[in-house]
Amino acid sequence: MLAAAVAPARTMAVVKANAYGHGAVPVARAALEGGAEWLGVADIAEAHALRDADIGAPVLAWLHDPGADFGPAIARDIDLGVSSLGQLEAVADAAASVGRTARVHLKLDTGLSRSGVAPEHWAGTVARAAELEVAEHVLVRGVFSHLANTSPDEDAAQLEAFEHGVEQARAAGLRPELRHLASTAGALRLPATRLDLVRIGIGAYGIPPFCDGTTAAELGLRPAMTLRARVAAVRRVEPGTGVSYGHTWRADRPTNLALVPLGYADGIPRQASSRAEVWIAGARRPVVGRIAMDQFVVDVGDDHVATGDEVVLFGDPRTGAPSADDWGDAADTIGYEIVTRIGPRVPRRYLGEA
Numbered sequence: 307m308l309a310a311a312v313a314p315a316r317t318m319a320v321v322k323a324n325a326y327g328h329g330a331v332p333v334a335r336a337a338l339e340g341g342a343e344w345l346g347v348a349d350i351a352e353a354h355a356l357r358d359a360d361i362g363a364p365v366l367a368w369l370h371d372p373g374a375d376f377g378p379a380i381a382r383d384i385d386l387g388v389s390s391l392g393q394l395e396a397v398a399d400a401a402a403s404v405g406r407t408a409r410v411h412l413k414l415d416t417g418l419s420r421s422g423v424a425p426e427h428w429a430g431t432v433a434r435a436a437e438l439e440v441a442e443h444v445l446v447r448g449v450f451s452h453l454a455n456t457s458p459d460e461d462a463a464q465l466e467a468f469e470h471g472v473e474q475a476r477a478a479g480l481r482p483e484l485r486h487l488a489s490t491a492g493a494l495r496l497p498a499t500r501l502d503l504v505r506i507g508i509g510a511y512g513i514p515p516f517c518d519g520t521t522a523a524e525l526g527l528r529p530a531m532t533l534r535a536r537v538a539a540v541r542r543v544e545p546g547t548g549v550s551y552g553h554t555w556r557a558d559r560p561t562n563l564a565l566v567p568l569g570y571a572d573g574i575p576r577q578a579s580s581r582a583e584v585w586i587a588g589a590r591r592p593v594v595g596r597i598a599m600d601q602f603v604v605d606v607g608d609d610h611v612a613t614g615d616e617v618v619l620f621g622d623p624r625t626g627a628p629s630a631d632d633w634g635d636a637a638d639t640i641g642y643e644i645v646t647r648i649g650p651r652v653p654r655r656y657l658g659e660a
């Protein structure tokens with residue numbers, strides 16, 4: 307769906323961080339089936355994991371530890387993002403040592419001030435890259451940058467800085483086939499930033515990239531992850547009964563409490579204690595008291611809930627359940643962090659899988 311929306315730009319599905327908690331290999335396969343041509347990851351180990359699963363599609367890894375081992379990545383046709391002259395030299399040396407040409411994407415810092423070659427070092431970096439191309443140690447397949455998503459004007463200024471950087475690269479003799487700048491937010495709201503390739507992360511998981519309350523449905527997105535549990539215990543309590551550590555919540559009436567066996571060890575943010583809601587027995591119900599490592603409590607009032615009943619912590623809000631963004635609001639964070647932190651103790655099941 308997104309791949310078609312951004313065409314003719316090509317789509318890279320960003321599957322870093324275990325595909326934002328969803329599972330890198332199944333997501334990578336589904337994304338390639340869904341029209342993505344590229345896969346993007348942060349570090350090289352994540353790229354190797356895709357190759358280990360026999361995924362042969364183009365993969366770009368862009369964030370490297372000092373001393374990263376580039377040789378095996380080059381040998382496995384993993385494209386490398388390069389953010390400094392030092393990295394460029396290290397990649398070229400590694401390519402020479404494995405007898406291959408490294409395919410690199412040079413990253414220009416256009417204003418996010420994280421990684422990327424600083425503008426004042428860009429001319430020198432592209433000049434050196436051109437020499438290393440002649441020596442066949444590297445091939446500059448792409449030039450890229452990343453938007454700060456601060457405002458349309460500031461993003462437009464980054465686009466301009468990026469285009470200037472691409473001109474400098476061309477003037478140095480490079481012929482980058484792929485210019486890429488936009489992640490989900492830019493791809494959806496600033497079509498001019500789509501260029502040759504867009505790097506789609508959060509949108510592929512059906513979660514809005516914006517913090518302004520725009521819903522998934524408004525963007526035509528459907529959340530991929532539904533986090534479910536089963537009620538592990540139910541109890542009836544009297545007014546005044548304190549719940550969970552520190553008794554930060556007390557019942558003010560006789561009520562039924564349901565115990566949900568997920569906690570902060572599973573990525574449920576403790577910050578959302580007494581703030582988030584979950585879907586149980588046909589309604590949204592409040593989390594009450596402290597979220598603990600393995601469990602939390604929900605107040606279901608006088609409604610009947612039984613052990614084994616399904617609880618939906620978040621999913622597609624069109625079903626009535628909270629969204630990952632609702633949990634983000636309850637925990638002073640964003641939907642990205644909510645899904646990405648769901649821990650390994652929670653089994654993933656994929657729809658359409660036996």
Ligand SMILES: *Cc1c(COP(=O)(O)O)cnc(C)c1O
Nearest residue numbers: 320452489490505506507508515
């Ligand atoms: C994570 C990341 C993306 C994807 O961003 P979304 O907002 O999830 O679409 C794209 N590019 C880079 C460099 C990233 O680190």
